[in-house]
Amino acid sequence: MGTLTIGCFPGLVGNMTYDFTLKLAEAAADKGHKVNLWFSGNATGSIKGHQKHLKDYSTGEKYIKALIEKGVEICTCEACTVARGVQKTDGIEGVQWNAMHWYLAKIHSSDRVLQIGGE
Amino acid sequence: MGTLTIGCFPGLVGNMTYDFTLKLAEAAADKGHKVNLWFSGNATGSIKGHQKHLKDYSTGEKYIKALIEKGVEICTCEACTVARGVQKTDGIEGVQWNAMHWYLAKIHSSDRVLQIGGE
Amino acid sequence: MKLGIFVSDFKLTADTLDRIKAEKLGIILVENGVYHATTKENGKASSLLDKTSNLYALSEDIQIRGMKDSDVDKRVKVVNYGDVVDLIFNEYDKLAWL
Amino acid sequence: MKLGIFVSDFKLTADTLDRIKAEKLGIILVENGVYHATTKENGKASSLLDKTSNLYALSEDIQIRGMKDSDVDKRVKVVNYGDVVDLIFNEYDKLAWL
Amino acid sequence: MGDVKLAFIVQRPQYKGETSRLAITHAIAYQTVEIFLEDGETVTPKLCFVGEGVLGLQKGQNAMDLYGITSTESHMKNALLVDLDVLVCKEDLEKYGIPEDAMPNAEEMGADKTIQVVPFAEIQKAMDESKHVLFF
């Protein structure tokens, strides 16, 4: 079993790249791999709690909670997040808040890294 | 003097299209035109209050407040906004919340319409 | 129609500009669209500049990229945000953002 | 290096794929990248499919677009998310998302 | 002001960014705009798909099972059910080898309208005849 770190920058809702990221993380965790997920850029909006799950929109919240239960470590870029007006107390429980070096440190101990840019 | 309605879909922070939209709205209002601004998609994240203005990030909040004071009407797509976990009580004061027909109604009485898609 | 088109990228993914017809066509270069006015690719100016003689580039978006208004192709008029507002209301009746 | 490249768009704006060299190159088509496997433009299959024989397309992303696995070019192997995880860990040591 | 005609031009494929999908739902909203307008005032969008915008429209989409979201196909049917004119560029469908009969319809749900596969010239005409054009 290996360690996969994914950096995701594109945002939640409608941008299917975000959905891809969560599904890939889930599939890797289900196979017993250790998965770390770093959110930066627009993706940081997705750690806001109390997302209303309308049928027409993806939701990050349910998925993120399920991934954390599976042992996936998820961290949001604190600066990107507060710049969007989202405070730690508004965030989904279990999501870590840290700076960009968190991502680099996880990369240091990873077998595979997938950096997903885009927006 | 005329009426300009702008629909903005790309999100706040780092996407300079959002900055363009606010600056164009300001310039039109300063010339005495009536301006309506409709946020949908990622742009709806920008109506969240309490954005921390770090030097490395654009901020919507200060700008939005200034535009509202200039008489610009700003409305966010309610469904897009709550799907992102942002409630009305978290929003910047003075921003309207409504459905997509708000945009179409403003277009009905507009001389010019600029729909900015993108993300 | 009198159509004002905003171009915000250097590399365009849609071929809309090649197909659309307008009695009067204006191209307003903003964001990374300003490179069409400032930057030659392999020594050749952007073919966008051949599409109409009504060409504008946003000064703020040239300057933020470290370029000067003097770097702009002679066919393109440098404008500011206020000028863009006047173009919108006085020169074109429909607007498109590509 | 053994490089697995994820392609998520049909129209590509970067020419990275034309320049990069790898001892082993894999292309994993996801999101709108799956059109490279399913869709011919003017009757011609995507030139991306000529770049390597290690071609994969994500089944979920084919199906959500109303297409079937049988619409996929014979050179491309249809995979699911679990297969992509195995490709990542077993076949490639570096990964790129274009 | 009476009726205001609009041309919605979708030029990006479905299922990546959100804009091309929001174009459909924004057009559908024409149906409820009357609550903001005076008697006799209406807004009439034509929903047009060109270029890569014709990708992701075809029937048989399974978005709810696969990704938990409403499909574009379902939005297209709703657009037809509320009597929107939906125009898809014939040249672009041909370019990508997508047969006309791959376009969804909502006849079994009682829609009178069907998707109109038309030459680009018809879409140009829709733009010419509209008061405003909205590019998505």
Add this chain to the structure above:
Amino acid sequence: MGDVKLAFIVQRPQYKGETSRLAITHAIAYQTVEIFLEDGETVTPKLCFVGEGVLGLQKGQNAMDLYGITSTESHMKNALLVDLDVLVCKEDLEKYGIPEDAMPNAEEMGADKTIQVVPFAEIQKAMDESKHVLFF
């Protein structure tokens, strides 16, 4: 694990989306990563600009006055000040007619490093020699 080499490849221009700018700040963060690592462990990114990624790097940017944000130029200088290797593709600068001396430097601020304008082959080599590649 000792040192882990990374190649950051920026292929989109600055000043539109956020990704190409975040590439720079993420590379700069290598400087403080030690708080999470054991003694002797390091991460060494090389920051490489290719294709349209070479656009928006040149000096003379006035982002704070114009748009109220830190300029890419200033981020580039910070990258040099923390001794990052910054590689800009020579062929692509030439393709766009951008002179090498338009690249910013931070010598007056005391930086030892300067931007290295190199053939694409050097950037390929950086990718080959890295444990991971990160495309922005």
